[in-house]
Amino acid sequence: xxxxxxxxxxxxxxxxxxxxxxxxxxxxxxxxxxxxxxxxxxxxxxxxxxxxxxxxxxxxxxxxxxxxxxxxxxxxx
Amino acid sequence: xxxxxxxxxxxxxxxxxxxxxxxxxxxxxxxxxxxxxxxxxxxxxxxxxxxxxxxxxxxxxxxxxxxxxxxxxxxxxxxxxxxxxxxxxxxxxxxxxxxxxxxxxxxxxxxxxxxxxxxxxxxxxxxxxxxxxxxxxxxxxxxxxxxxxxxxxxxxx
Amino acid sequence: xxxxxxxxxxxxxxxxxxxxxxxxxxxxxxxxxxxxxxxxxxxxxxxxxxxxxxxxxxxxxxxxxxxxxxxxxxxxxxxxxxxxxxxxxxxxxxxxxxxxxxxxxxxxxxxxxxxxxxxxxxxxxxxxxxxxxxxxxxxxxxxxxxxxxxxxxxxxxxxxxxxxxxxxxxxxxxxxxxxxxxxxxxxxxxxxxxxxxxxxxxxxxxxxxxxxxxxxxxxxxxxxxxxxxxxxxxxxxxxxxxxxxxxxxxxxxxxxxxxxxxxxxxxxxxxxxxxxxxxxxxxxxxxxxxxxxxxxxxxxxxxxxxxxxxxxxxxxxxxxxxxxxxxxxxxxxxxxxxxxxxxxxxxxxxxxxxxxxxxxxxxxxxxxxxxxxxxxxxxxxxxxxxxxxxxxxxxxxxxxxxxxxxxxxxxxxxxxxxxxxxxxxxxxxxxxxxxxxxxxxxxxxxxxxxxxxxxxxxxxxxxxxxxxxxxxxxxxxxxxxxxxxxxxxxxxxxxxxxxxxxxxxxxxxxxxxxxxxxxxxxxxxxxxxxxxxxxxxxxxxxxxxxxxxxxxxxxxxxxxxxxxxxxxxxxxxxxxxxxxxxxxxxxxxxxxxxxxxxxxxxxxx
Numbered sequence: 120x121x122x123x124x125x126x127x128x129x130x131x132x133x134x135x136x137x138x139x140x141x142x143x144x145x146x147x148x149x150x151x152x153x154x155x156x157x158x159x160x161x162x163x164x165x166x167x168x169x170x171x172x173x174x175x176x177x178x179x180x181x182x183x184x185x186x187x188x189x190x191x192x193x194x195x196x
Numbered sequence: 197x198x199x200x201x202x203x204x205x206x207x208x209x210x211x212x213x214x215x216x217x218x219x220x221x222x223x224x225x226x227x228x229x230x231x232x233x234x235x236x237x238x239x240x241x242x243x244x245x246x247x248x249x250x251x252x253x254x255x256x257x258x259x260x261x262x263x264x265x266x267x268x269x270x271x272x273x274x275x276x277x278x279x280x281x282x283x284x285x286x287x288x289x290x291x292x293x294x295x296x297x298x299x300x301x302x303x304x305x306x307x308x309x310x311x312x313x314x315x316x317x318x319x320x321x322x323x324x325x326x327x328x329x330x331x332x333x334x335x336x337x338x339x340x341x342x343x344x345x346x347x348x349x350x351x352x353x
Numbered sequence: 354x355x356x357x358x359x360x361x362x363x364x365x366x367x368x369x370x371x372x373x374x375x376x377x378x379x380x381x382x383x384x385x386x387x388x389x390x391x392x393x394x395x396x397x398x399x400x401x402x403x404x405x406x407x408x409x410x411x412x413x414x415x416x417x418x419x420x421x422x423x424x425x426x427x428x429x430x431x432x433x434x435x436x437x438x439x440x441x442x443x444x445x446x447x448x449x450x451x452x453x454x455x456x457x458x459x460x461x462x463x464x465x466x467x468x469x470x471x472x473x474x475x476x477x478x479x480x481x482x483x484x485x486x487x488x489x490x491x492x493x494x495x496x497x498x499x500x501x502x503x504x505x506x507x508x509x510x511x512x513x514x515x516x517x518x519x520x521x522x523x524x525x526x527x528x529x530x531x532x533x534x535x536x537x538x539x540x541x542x543x544x545x546x547x548x549x550x551x552x553x554x555x556x557x558x559x560x561x562x563x564x565x566x567x568x569x570x571x572x573x574x575x576x577x578x579x580x581x582x583x584x585x586x587x588x589x590x591x592x593x594x595x596x597x598x599x600x601x602x603x604x605x606x607x608x609x610x611x612x613x614x615x616x617x618x619x620x621x622x623x624x625x626x627x628x629x630x631x632x633x634x635x636x637x638x639x640x641x642x643x644x645x646x647x648x649x650x651x652x653x654x655x656x657x658x659x660x661x662x663x664x665x666x667x668x669x670x671x672x673x674x675x676x677x678x679x680x681x682x683x684x685x686x687x688x689x690x691x692x693x694x695x696x697x698x699x700x701x702x703x704x705x706x707x708x709x710x711x712x713x714x715x716x717x718x719x720x721x722x723x724x725x726x727x728x729x730x731x732x733x734x735x736x737x738x739x740x741x742x743x744x745x746x747x748x749x750x751x752x753x754x755x756x757x758x759x760x761x762x763x764x765x766x767x768x769x770x771x772x773x774x775x776x777x778x779x780x781x782x783x784x785x786x787x788x789x790x791x792x793x794x795x796x797x798x799x800x801x802x803x804x805x806x807x808x809x810x811x812x813x814x815x816x817x818x819x820x821x822x823x824x825x826x827x828x829x830x831x832x833x834x835x836x837x838x839x840x841x842x843x844x845x846x847x848x849x850x851x852x853x854x855x856x857x858x859x860x861x862x863x864x865x866x867x868x869x870x871x872x873x874x875x876x877x878x879x880x881x882x883x884x885x886x887x888x889x890x891x892x893x894x895x896x897x898x899x900x901x902x903x904x905x906x907x908x909x910x911x912x913x914x915x916x917x918x919x920x921x922x923x924x925x926x927x928x929x930x931x932x933x934x935x936x937x938x939x940x941x942x943x944x945x946x947x948x949x950x951x952x953x954x955x956x957x958x
Binding site: 125127128170192193196 | 599
């Protein structure tokens with residue numbers, strides 16, 4: 120299946136993909152792995168505009184055509 | 197091999213870590229006013245340029261010195277100041293066309309870059325490699341290589 | 354030790370200039386900079402004093418690490434009673450001025466009284482004098498900087514000055530140093546102007562020595578390496594890298610906080626600054642460092658020469674300070690503008706005239722809402738169409754406010770007084786009278802608590818709840834990280850180093866540097882304890898000034914109107930839930946007053 124991807128902030132330097140191809144049943148963690156983005160460097164992931172808290176990344180199953188946004192951590196300023 | 201300090205202003209962010217490293221090495225304190233290297237800002241802060249003694253071969257300062265206080269370190273090519281011989285007359289300060297030798301009102305002697313005995317602390321402290329310590333006979337190699345690269349642009353595309 | 358051991362006291366009423374020994378007991382208890390300045394303020398003025406009157410005190414304070422070889426060691430803070438809020442004001446700046454003050458032999462400068470006529474303070478080593486500023490009054494920040502250096506034949510002077518905004522009482526005037534770094538918030542420049550003090554020019558030649566030089570060099574080297582590993586994004590993109598994150602998160606305040614996402618965000622974000630347009634113009638020219646900083650997040654930008662703002666004004670065809678996240682937010686989303694050149698120009702004007710971009714932008718946003726509601730019309734606004742999204746309204750009003758002309762006089766009041774004037778206090782996006790930064794507290798709940806309890810009013814820099822806020826968008830569990838990070842940030846702000854290092858350095862890393870730097874045993878625990886003491890002393894100042902629990906609140910829009918979109922869609926800020934928990938954690942009464950036990954524990958009784 121194919122999931123749309125957008126990354127924000129400086130994470131663009133780690134990943135400029137606009138989509139990722141995953142096996143059925145893959146979760147958010149698997150998508151981050153496939154994109155090569157270390158989970159520790161991610162502030163928040165949203166799927167179809169809904170926040171996925173850190174603890175739910177390994178449970179949240181992605182579906183075909185989902186839109187995933189990988190947000191950089193906020194640091195203030 | 198003779199090495200010399202090479203400055204690349206386009207890489208300089210103006211952080212002054214070089215000035216602090218220099219003053220710390222020579223004075224044991226952080227004091228940009230006593231640094232032998234200085235960073236100047238131009239164009240409303242757009243450009244920062246680190247600048248220090250280039251260690252001229254036919255050094256004006258050395259020729260001007262009436263007491264022979266400025267001498268050559270043959271290994272480094274550096275012009276050094278003998279604190280014992282310097283009388284603080286400032287003839288060298290007037291003679292240097294680059295302004296890179298300066299009177300120190302606290303010691304009554306002159307200060308200039310001595311290349312830290314071959315381990316320039318400004319180079320170590322620079323976070324962006326704007327200051328490097330290179331083969332004195334090849335400081336332009338980087339620029340030359342970039343020009344060479346430009347000459348083939350378009351040829352292989 | 355890294356202290357010079359001296360402070361400079363300048364009484365503008367009498368013209369007396371005196372040197373005093375630094376109170377080392379206070380330095381030990383309050384670290385330096387923000388903390389030490391707060392203690393000096395507390396001991397030197399009545400918190401009830403009129404912020405614009407002669408009895409207010411204006412302090413410029415360095416930290417123990419200011420002027421050393423540690424990375425980001427150029428910080429100083431301006432501490433006073435603020436004219437926007439009537440609360441304590443503490444504004445932090447980088448550039449080179451702070452370190453130069455230390456090199457001149459002073460850890461802290463305390464200004465009291467009020468000069469009869471405009472003056473500037475000249476510190477050239479041992480020679481310190483008040484100089485007539487009648488020729489400087491009315492000059493911009495940039496003109497002042499040039500004039501002073503030229504007049505004294507000293508290009509090495511470092512200058513902190515106010516612009517016309519500070520002279521003429523704009524409530525959020527800043528103190529700008531080194532042309533484009535600023536103690537920007539809380540109207541510290543307004544206080545300087547009210548004292549008829551135009552500028553402070555400093556040149557110093559005394560070095561700063563540290564306690565244990567060998568250990569200091571080793572530990573600061575290690576810390577620089579650690580910093581380099583964590584802050585590459587800041588170096589490359591600057592703070593404006595946050596804008597697209599805030600957009601996706603749905604916490605980007607748009608059109609006076611009516612919305613939380615802005616359709617034009619990608620025209621004013623960090624990537625837009627790096628993009629080369631069809632004419633070959635790129636907004637960002639380079640990055641720039643403050644004194645000692647190995648991050649170099651500062652932006653140097655330029656404006657398209659054919660842009661309407663400057664096409665006939667060659668004097669602005671040069672490079673200057675570019676957009677940071679907060680300026681981009683304040684001239685972009687919050688007023689609905691997506692014109693990067695107009696935003697950049699407005700940024701120039703803020704530095705040139707000496708104003709806080711956040712307060713100006715958020716005040717303009719409220720004015721735009723009033724205009725669209727029909728409460729104010731073109732007759733009030735000098736004929737300018739004050740609609741959301743109009744870049745001309747931004748740049749015309751920025752200039753009018755800076756020079757205090759026409760409707761600029763109204764905008765210079767700040768959002769709270771302006772909204773009250775027109776009978777709509779609910780439209781003012783402020784806490785205690787100070788405007789919000791670019792984070793919506795419906796999406797960032799802990800940020801909302803930090804805003805509400807902020808000692809200088811709404812501020813995003815005095816706590817760090819970002820991690821907790823991103824991961825959970827309710828009020829649950831936010832009081833603890835808010836309180837802890839407020840204390841910790843107070844310690845960082847008192848060190849002389851920059852808070853933008855906090856992504857790489859925690860308490861142990863700061864303590865290791867401070868312990869090699871200055872006398873006394875500095876541990877992570879002691880630093881945090883000092884931070885808590887500082888936070889509570891600021892609170893005591895505010896309580897003594899007459900503020901109460903009622904001031905620890907948010908505007909009704911954020912408490913009642915749900916976020917219309919984004920990841921926090923449908924949510925309001927849960928302040929009611931967080932605030933009692935926060936007071937309890939702080940050891941404060943239900944009314945937000947530190948208990949006797951708390952004061953005793955912190956040595957504040």
